[in-house]
Amino acid sequence: MATNSDRAKRLQVGAVGLLVVVGLLSLLIGRYPVPVSEIFSGLTHDAGLVLFQIRAPRLVAGILVGAGLSVAGAAFQGLFRNPMASPDILGASAGAGFGAAVALFLGAGYALVSAGAFVSGLIAVAITSVIGQRARLNETLGLVLAGIMVSSLFNAGTSYVKLVADPDNVLPAITFWLMGSLADVRWHQLAWAAGPVVGGMAALLVLRWKLNILTMGEDEARTMGVDTRVMRFLIVGFATLITAACVAISGLIGWVGLVIPHLARLSVGNDNRVMMPFAMLTGASFVLLVDDLARAVTTSEIPIGILTAFVGAPFFVYLMLGRGSRL
Secondary structure: OOOHHHHHHHHHHHHHHHHHHHHHHHHHOOOOOOOHHHHHHOOOHHHHHHHHHHHHHHHHHHHHHHHHHHHHHHHHHHHHOOOOOOOOOOOHHHHHHHHHHHHHHOOOOHHHHHHHHHHHHHHHHHHHHHHHHHOOOOHHHHHHHHHHHHHHHHHHHHHHHHHHOOOOOHHHHHHHHHHOOOOOOOHHHHHHHHHHHHHHHHHHHHHHHHHHHHOOOHHHHHHOOOOHHHHHHHHHHHHHHHHHHHHHHHOOOOOHHHHHHHHHHHHHOOOHHHHHHHHHHHHHHHHHHHHHHHHHOOOOOOOHHHHHHHHHHHHHHHHHOOHHHHO
16 A cells, blocks of 8 residues: 555656656747657757747746745745745745836846846845844744735835836836746846755755744744744745745746645645655746746737736635635
8 A cells, every 4th residue: 555655756756757748848839839850850940049049948947937936935834834925925026026127117128127126025025024023023923014014115116116117118018027927038047047046945945854843833843953043044035035036037926836835735745845845846847837828828928927826816715715724
């Protein structure tokens, strides 16, 4: 009889296989279809250009964003012991959106827009952390409430930038960026953002067994020798680094960090040592599938954030109605 461990191993292998299949599919489909036979027989110049200069960086970006947001969401949910926690809970996404909007308003190119989003996301979480530590509340509750306040302020700033932006050129660019897309990602744009995402994920995967201890409560964690304050700082820091870098790559893509960790728990259980790697693989496949759908459904590409909302919003309702308590 198969044990839960055996089942989890089979699901991990299946998740790897799914990612390989979806990755190959992502390389082949699009406005310029590339037949599988052409890959094995030799690519034409045009097909090679499309494959290696456009779709390959888009594929890598989708894997990084999906895996990164899923791991960050799992880390925040474990840290706050709250199934509704997501990577934007401390204001990283709102801050990154504001930074990108300001950069686009000033006429910056994609590289500066991404850098502005990344730096602004980190600043937003830094403000949240300072307020949360100084608040006369439980530190975890203080962080969450400060994150709501900081997100509101940065969202208001983004709304003001949109209000004063040129409605013919700048406003559409800001609006499209805020809805999330991988369409404009190229190798040189991934070069600097990949490091924070990969490094942050590696750090959280190393710390995931201590996250298991934190989920039992701070008192229990202290009795087991875990410095809860240091661990909270490290988990928030690495998860924020991942989130800000992902938003800098793709714009705002919501719901991935909320939905995928729950699906991973439903599949392999609550043990972060198993769940977080599974969420990483599943999240990468999910974003790639959504990106494929965004390219294939209509002649004009649909922003990914719209499609992820169609999945995430019903799932959120599912949780609110209590059906997700067994997750």
